[in-house]
Amino acid sequence: MIVRDWESEALILDWKLLVGGPGGVLAGVLFRSVGWASIEAIMFEPRPDGHPRLVLVPAAGADLGVPAEYRNGVDGRPSVILVNIADVRESPDQVRAALQRYAGDRYAHAD
Structure with missing residues (x-):
């Protein structure tokens, strides 16, 4: 579902995760939105x-408000786990489509 009241436009992915235009990403683990x-x-x-x-x-140098202490299994860089995809109402394909639309080159196609 697309909403137009979160910094112009966002795709709601359950309420555990929002992916949007200028707003970037909002996930419960971050406790705030993080711009692209x-x-x-x-x-x-x-x-x-x-x-x-x-x-x-x-x-x-980005301050996410939480430490990036997890080394991801894709390339080993310090990361933050946002959500298990199984816990989101939308399908993995819908999440991928939102990331392709809004994240651009930041979306790493490791899957």
């Missing part, structure tokens, strides 16, 4: 159980 300039990469991280996680790699 603060995001180096955002990607699906495959898992043995078949349910990938969405992880965010912060840009150099």
Whole structure:
């Protein structure tokens, strides 16, 4: 579902995750929105159980309000786990489409 009241436009992914235009990403684990300039990469991280996680790699010097202490399994960079995709109402394909639309080059196609 697309809403137009979160910094112009956003795709609501359950209420656990919002992906939007200038607003960037809003996820419960971050406790606030993070603009695209603060995001180096955002990607699906495959898992043995078949349910990938969405992880965010912060840009150099970005303050996400939480430490990027997790080393993601895709490329090993310090990251923050945003959400397990199995916990989001939308399908993985809908999440991918939102990331392709809004994140542009920041969306790392590791999946």
